[in-house]
Amino acid sequence: MPRKVIIDCDPGQDDAVALFLAMASPDELEILGITAVAGNVPLELTQRNARMMCDIAGRKSLPVFAGCERPMRREPITAEYIHGNTGIDGVDAFEPDTPLQGRHAVDFIVETLLAAEKGTVTLIPTGPMTNLGTAIEREPGILDGVEQIVSMGGAMREGGNRSPSAEFNVLADPHAADIVFNCGRPITAMGLDVTHRVLSTRERVARIRELGNEVADATAGMLGFFHRHDTKKYGSEGAPLHDPCTVARLLRPDLFGTKACNLSVETQSELTLGHTAVDFWHVTDRPHNVHWAYEVDADGFYELLVERLARFGERE
Numbered sequence: 001m002p003r004k005v006i007i008d009c010d011p012g013q014d015d016a017v018a019l020f021l022a023m024a025s026p027d028e029l030e031i032l033g034i035t036a037v038a039g040n041v042p043l044e045l046t047q048r049n050a051r052m053m054c055d056i057a058g059r060k061s062l063p064v065f066a067g068c069e070r071p072m073r074r075e076p077i078t079a080e081y082i083h084g085n086t087g088i089d090g091v092d093a094f095e096p097d098t099p100l101q102g103r104h105a106v107d108f109i110v111e112t113l114l115a116a117e118k119g120t121v122t123l124i125p126t127g128p129m130t131n132l133g134t135a136i137e138r139e140p141g142i143l144d145g146v147e148q149i150v151s152m153g154g155a156m157r158e159g160g161n162r163s164p165s166a167e168f169n170v171l172a173d174p175h176a177a178d179i180v181f182n183c184g185r186p187i188t189a190m191g192l193d194v195t196h197r198v199l200s201t202r203e204r205v206a207r208i209r210e211l212g213n214e215v216a217d218a219t220a221g222m223l224g225f226f227h228r229h230d231t232k233k234y235g236s237e238g239a240p241l242h243d244p245c246t247v248a249r250l251l252r253p254d255l256f257g258t259k260a261c262n263l264s265v266e267t268q269s270e271l272t273l274g275h276t277a278v279d280f281w282h283v284t285d286r287p288h289n290v291h292w293a294y295e296v297d298a299d300g301f302y303e304l305l306v307e308r309l310a311r312f313g314e315r316e
């Protein structure tokens with residue numbers, strides 16, 4: 001039986017690839033809904049981009065919901081300088097057929113989890129955690145329906161990518177992240193320590209492009225755009241492919257090494273706001289609230305991605 005998932009995202013090229021990877025994996029994952037949040041770009045674009053990806057993947061009946069337009073307590077930040085003005089530069093934007101559902105994403109999350117059997121729904125946040133933090137604050141009882149959370153956010157050894165000490169998703173809504181990381185359900189946290197190892201090198205992007213189907217073309221186009229900015233920033237041979245690590249973890253847990261430890265979010269300091277203090281060496285008595293990902297088989301990850309994206313060609 002496939003695992004029931006809700007993907008909470010802010011597409012974003014890498015969020016888009018995470019959606020494709022999940023859509024290509026119906027034996028393992030049943031997508032109950034895609035919930036969009038403001039993050040890389042404003043909400044009106046992230047929800048449109050999520051619907052575009054459903055169109056491209058031929059999944060126009062997947063329900064897509066728009067959620068929170070701004071973080072829980074802080075002022076919004078965005079990341080057009082990385083993702084381009086549309087959030088998904090590298091593919092041509094269009095108005096998708098996939099409809100936007102009328103319900104607010106937070107209402108969808110609350111109602112779905114309250115109706116679910118105990119411990120049966122997995123949440124996959126790949127953007128700022130505003131929708132989830134708001135849902136938990138409004139109705140803590142929803143947590144009973146949650147099997148686990150596999151998130152992209154935070155950094156330990158890598159330092160920050162948006163401030164010297166903070167990763168973008170956590171910095172964009174540190175208060176929501178604080179609520180989610182302390183919610184008491186099992187969480188696997190994929191931070192920059194692993195996503196910065198999953199590099200979309202020219203060779204890997206070329207392999208995806210060679211697949212020659214529409215989804216692979218869109219993926220290669222978006223990764224090509226990502227490549228330009230991030231390779232300059234990091235001096236690496238390819239841009240990190242952050243968000244699909246969450247879905248890959250669910251499909252192939254063996255690709256990642258994780259360790260149970262405490263993760264606490266800085267919500268006060270102006271200097272280090274959004275920092276994730278990961279107690280990797282267990283030097284405090286704080287409870288182990290996350291499985292922190294610290295190693296990854298990047299070749300294995302790209303093998304999986306290529307194998308799954310190839311499936312879209314089989315229906316063409």
Ligand code: BDR
Nearest residue numbers: 012014126167168169242
């Ligand atoms: C995260 O921030 C966004 O730019 C990406 O989509 C990813 O979710 C990486 O820090």
Ligand code: CA
Nearest residue numbers: 012015126127
């Ligand atoms: Ca994202």
